[in-house]
C-alpha cells in the first residue's frame with residue numbers, strides 16, 4: 212500500500228520524507244487555508260519538496276468549465292500534479308476532460324459506493340472515499356472501502372483507491388488488510404504508526420542492561 216501525506220504544510224512533508232515511505236501528497240482548501248500563506252507560494256513550495264510524486268491540488272469552482280480552467284493552470288505547475296475534483300455531476304465532466312488529455316484526477320468527497328462506481332467509470336486516476344467523516348456520523352467508514360474494493364476488482368477499474376479522512380492507525384491497518392491502493396494520512400497519524408508502548412519499555416530495558424556489559428565495543 213502506498214502512503215500519501217494529507218497536508219499543505221511543507222515541514223510535515225519534509226519530516227515524512229525523512230521516514231522514507233512517502234509516496235505522494237494530498238491537499239484540500241481547508242489544509243491550504245491552515246498554512247495562511249498565498250496559494251501559489253504554498254503549492255510551489257510543496258511541489259519543490261515533492262517534484263516526482265503525485266501531488267493532489269483541488270479546484271475551487273463548482274461548474275465543469277471553471278474546474279477545467281483552474282485545473283489547467285494547476286497542471287502547468289508540473290507533470291506530477293493531480294487535479295482534485297469534487298464528486299458532483301459537473302466534477303465528473305471535468306474528470307473525463309482531464310483524463311482524455313492525459314492529466315490525472317483525484318475525485319474527492321466520496322461517501323457512497325455509487326459515487327465511487329461513477330468516478331471509476333469516467334476514468335479517474337484516483338478516488339478518495341472519506342472514512343473518518345463517515346465514522347463521525349456513525350456510519351462504518353471502512354465498510355465503504357470494502358464495497359469500493361469489490362466493485363473495483365469486479366470490473367478491473369484502473370482507478371486507485373485513496374483512503375482519505377484517516378483519523379487513526381486502525382484506519383491505516385484496515386486499509387492495508389482490505390487491499391486499498393493508498394492511504395492519505397495526516398502527519399500526526401504517521402507519527403502514531405511508528406510507536407508502541409512496549410517498544411519504548413523494551414528499548415529502555417535494553418539500554419539499561421547495556422550499561423552493565425563489560426568492554427562494550429561502542
Ligand code: E4P
Pocket residue numbers: 217237238239319339341343344375376377395
Ligand atoms: C482527502 O484527500 C482529504 O484531504 C482529507 O483526507 C480530509 O480529511 P478530514 O476529514 O480529516 O478533513
